[in-house]
Amino acid sequence: MSVLSLTLVHRPDLDLVIARWPSETTPAELRRDYLAIRTLADETRCGRWLLDLRRRADVTEPLVNTWFGHEFMPSLRGRYAAPARLAFLVSPLRAQQPVVAVSAAGADCLVATFTEEAAACHWLTADFNGLN
Template identity: 50%
Template sequence: MSNFGLEITPRPDLPAIVARWQREITAPELQAGYQAILAAADALGCGRWLLDLRRRDEVVSAEINQWVETEFFPLLPGRYAAPVRIAFLISPLRAARQSQASSVAAISAATRPEHGYHTKIFTEEATAYQWLGA
């Protein structure tokens, strides 16, 4: 499936959903992309997601960070049999700059296992898959 500059691929062998942004996107496309990932996950009953952000720049804004924190993440708890696990795959260069304000930094800092989801940033895909399977 490809929408919003996003390719969503079910990986039943993992099991996980892999979502890769293929181009630069706008804030509305980011929101629509997250909703598309959620719809795909619901269709498969899959709460393990690898979000590959390496081909797009940050979509940075207080509004996006707030939307993720107050509207998107609250949709996740109790949705699947196990808490949702979201692995964010970023480039090593972006990881080196991660101390700067960014949507990925805000998202990963929002991990709240007690609220039914886990997030973590990775620079290596294999390591992300290992964490998703844990």
């Protein structure tokens, strides 16, 4: 397998997949990384992901966002016992910048952005209407 540009772990104690990018990556690397995240999530049957983007300067790369919203997110539909939950962890400065929606309608995926890891983990592990 090729070398990934992120740190990727499954935390069985929290039932989370955690991905952290330590630096900038190319669009091709990002697509490869997201596919690796999905592979680990499939292997562990874990549809709750903490995606730490705080060290990436460009979190709105247009080509990746289009691919992510129109191909990748819809591929998560029905993959896990409950709708996938993706928590994007961003820097406070990045959180103030406008974001273009990246999700295709009806993707059966819950997405939220956070500036604090504890809040992101709480949201990821919360019981949403018995869907936990």
